[in-house]
Amino acid sequence: MKKNYGFMLEMVIMLALFVSMIVVMSGIYARSLAESQRAKHLNDAVVLASNGAEVFLAGNDEEEFGEIFGSVDEVKDEEVTVRFDDDLEPAENGKMKLTVKYREEPDFVYGHFEVFYEEELIYELDTGYALKEKGNE
Numbered sequence: 001m002k003k004n005y006g007f008m009l010e011m012v013i014m015l016a017l018f019v020s021m022i023v024v025m026s027g028i029y030a031r032s033l034a035e036s037q038r039a040k041h042l043n044d045a046v047v048l049a050s051n052g053a054e055v056f057l058a059g060n061d062e063e064e065f066g067e068i069f070g071s072v073d074e075v076k077d078e079e080v081t082v083r084f085d086d087d088l089e090p091a092e093n094g095k096m097k098l099t100v101k102y103r104e105e106p107d108f109v110y111g112h113f114e115v116f117y118e119e120e121l122i123y124e125l126d127t128g129y130a131l132k133e134k135g136n137e
Helices: 006-057 062-069
Strands: 072-076 079-084 096-104 108-117 120-130
Touching: 006 062, 006 096, 006 108, 006 120, 062 079, 062 096
Parallel strands: none
Antiparallel strands: 072 079, 079 096, 096 108, 108 120
């Protein structure tokens, strides 16, 4: 009596194809999850930089800027660093960091904003405002 191995060979091939499809789909899912996380961090960075620019454009100096956000990580000469958690709340050990660098010239104040997530730069924003002349306030 002769055994037919064709059915078993077909089953092995189908199993190999099924496993390879699972591996491919898992890889696609992992990449899309990582891309989604990067997009969320970029969106959060844009929100933080925009909020920081609003406070900066209101004419606040370095100390006032830090007081408005509450939890200041560091205030150096013409630079303020504030840390935020993943919910965009000020936190001393947050993963997101907003750094504002002030540069004042005789008639204009420049602000350079950098937002980091786990020490990786993900967004930058430059803005500024003109100083009011004395007598024209």
